[in-house]
Amino acid sequence: MKHALFLSAALLTATVPGACGQAGDTAEMPGATVQLAGTDDAAADPQATSTADMPRFLLVDNDVLKADARFEEAIFAFNPAIAADLIEDANSRIEVMQQDALAYKEADPEFFRPYGLKIDWRVTGAAGSLAGLEGFIFTFTGGAHGNYMTDARIYDTATGDRLQAGDLFTDKAAAASALAPDVFDGIASAKAARSGSPDNRETFRGEAEDALAGSNLFAGEVSLVASTEEGKLGGLVLHYAPYEIGSYAEGAYHITLPQAEFHDLLKPEYADLFGGEPADIQRFGD
Numbered sequence: 001m002k003h004a005l006f007l008s009a010a011l012l013t014a015t016v017p018g019a020c021g022q023a024g025d026t027a028e029m030p031g032a033t034v035q036l037a038g039t040d041d042a043a044a045d046p047q048a049t050s051t052a053d054m055p056r057f058l059l060v061d062n063d064v065l066k067a068d069a070r071f072e073e074a075i076f077a078f079n080p081a082i083a084a085d086l087i088e089d090a091n092s093r094i095e096v097m098q099q100d101a102l103a104y105k106e107a108d109p110e111f112f113r114p115y116g117l118k119i120d121w122r123v124t125g126a127a128g129s130l131a132g133l134e135g136f137i138f139t140f141t142g143g144a145h146g147n148y149m150t151d152a153r154i155y156d157t158a159t160g161d162r163l164q165a166g167d168l169f170t171d172k173a174a175a176a177s178a179l180a181p182d183v184f185d186g187i188a189s190a191k192a193a194r195s196g197s198p199d200n201r202e203t204f205r206g207e208a209e210d211a212l213a214g215s216n217l218f219a220g221e222v223s224l225v226a227s228t229e230e231g232k233l234g235g236l237v238l239h240y241a242p243y244e245i246g247s248y249a250e251g252a253y254h255i256t257l258p259q260a261e262f263h264d265l266l267k268p269e270y271a272d273l274f275g276g277e278p279a280d281i282q283r284f285g286d
Contacts, residue, residue, distance in 0.1 A: 050080065051076035051077075051080050051083050052076075054076065054080070054083050054084070054087060055071075055087060056070070056071055056073065056076075057069060057070045057071065058087070058090055058091065058094065058119075060094060060098070060117075063105075063114065064098065064101035064102055064105055064112075064114055064115060065094070065097055065098045065101050065114060065115045065116075065117065066114055066115070066116050066117075067094050067097065067098075067116070067117040067118070067119075068117070068118050068119070069090040069093075069094065069117075069118075069119035069120075069121075070119065070120050070121070071083065071086060071087070071121045072121060072122045072123055074122075074123045075121060075122075075123060075133065078126075078131055078155065078157045078160075079155070079157050079158065079159065079160035080160065081159075081160025081161075082131070082133075082155045082157070082160050084160075085153075085155075085160070085162065086121050086133070086135070086153075089151075090119050090121075093117060093119065093137070094117060097115050097117050097139070097141075098115075100115070100141070101114070101115040101141075104141075104142075111142070112142070113142045115139070115140060115141050115142075116138070116139065116140035116146065117137075117138070117139055117140075118136070118137070118138040119135060119136070119137050119138075120135065120136045121133055121134070121135040122134055122135075124223055124224060124225050124226060124237070124281055125223075125224040125225045125226035125227070125233045125234065125279075126157070126224075126226075126233075127227075127231055127232055127233045127273040127274075128270075128272070128273040129156055129157050129158045129269075129273075130154065130155070130156065130157065130163075130168075130224060130233065130270065130273055131154070131155045131157050131224070132152070132153070132154050132155075132223040132224025132225065132233070132237075133152070133153045133154075133155070133223065134150055134151070134152050134153075134223050134237075134239075134281075134283070135150065135151035135152070135153070136148065136150060136283065137149050137150075137151055145248070147241075147242065147243075147248075148241070148242070148252065149221070149239070149241035149242075149252070150221055150223075150239035150241070150252060150254070150283070151221060152221040152222055152223035152237070152239050153223065154167075154168075154222070154223065154224055164218055164219075164222075165218040165222035165236060166216075166218035168266055168267060168270050169262070169265050169266060169267060170265060170266070170267050171265070172218065174265070175218075175262060175265045176216065176217040176218055178262070178265065179217060179257060179261065179262055180212075180217055182257055182261055183208075183212070183217060183238060183255055183257070184205050184208045184209050184212070185205065186238075186255035186256070186257070187204065187205070187208035187240075187245060187253060187255055188201050188202070188204040188205035188208060189201065190253050190255065191204040191208075191246065191250070191253075192204055194250060194251075195250075207245075208245060211244075211245045212245070217238070220238060220239070220240070221238070221239040221240075221241075222236055222237065222238050222239070223236070223237050223239070224236060224237075225237050225256060225278045225279060225281060226278075226279040226281075227259070227274070227275055227276035227277065227278065227279060228276040228277045228278075228279055229275045229276025229277075232259075232273065232274060232275035232276050233259065233273055233274045233275075234258065234259055234274070234275075234276050234277055234278035234279055235256055235257050235258045235259045235261075235274075235277075235278040236256070236257045236259075236262070237254050237255065237256050237257070237278075237281070238254070238255045238257070239252065239253070239254050239255075240252060240253040240254075240255070254281075254283065256278050258277060258278050259274035259275065259276075259278070
């Protein structure tokens with residue numbers, strides 16, 4: 001049975017505004033187990049040792065916030081600490097948004113509109129002791145439109161610990177330096193294709209290099225992607241939210257680095273987990 005955790009006295013449905021013209025989903029959960037925050041039931045405890053007792057979705061529907069957080073079932077096949085980390089993070093986001101919405105409503109009730117939050121976590125690639133996950137996060141706090149981003153995670157499935165992309169390489173700095181040109185090229189190609197201006201590719205590349213100058217290539221949102229070769233990982237994906245390297249109208253950018261470009265830089269314990277070509281990923285917000 002799926003479990004739902006309600007952080008307020010909510011209805012059994014919650015509608016969250018859609019991201020940039022994409023309609024938000026309406027969650028309907030016949031037969032769901034309803035839990036109130038603060039109960040002692042194991043389903044309300046993200047630190048439970050059994051993933052069977054962890055909530056698969058979190059919902060809030062009240063006069064200040066409509067929130068919907070969902071977790072793909074595949075996540076619960078890994079170390080329980082991984083699902084617990086994602087659930088705790090979603091709970092924290094919900095709590096912060098609810099408090100902010102309440103403060104805004106009290107300060108300016110005439111112009112206040114209910115906030116919206118949508119979170120959707122999925123596994124994008126796993127092999128051996130590594131798992132890559134991507135979370136689509138959409139927020140609405142009033143104004144002309146909401147905003148969205150990709151929250152990316154890499155986990156050690158044996159320990160449940162979260163890893164940085166740089167942890168996969170023998171020399172983090174050397175790997176970042178070696179892969180930076182590929183990232184700039186990837187951004188330039190994506191911008192040229194999206195804008196329909198291939199002649200401006202070099203301009204786009206220079207802008208990307210300027211925008212990311214001095215930044216840690218692996219410090220942002222980086223995830224793993226599945227491979228065309230079964231049982232392998234096909235590469236890394238660097239995620240850039242709207243406004244990060246372009247205007248809101250451009251949308252988000254997801255730059256894939258095929259494993260062949262960095263395979264020789266990987267730590268020996270991870271090298272055998274990568275092979276083939278990156279698989280295609282369909283993402284929310286694209």
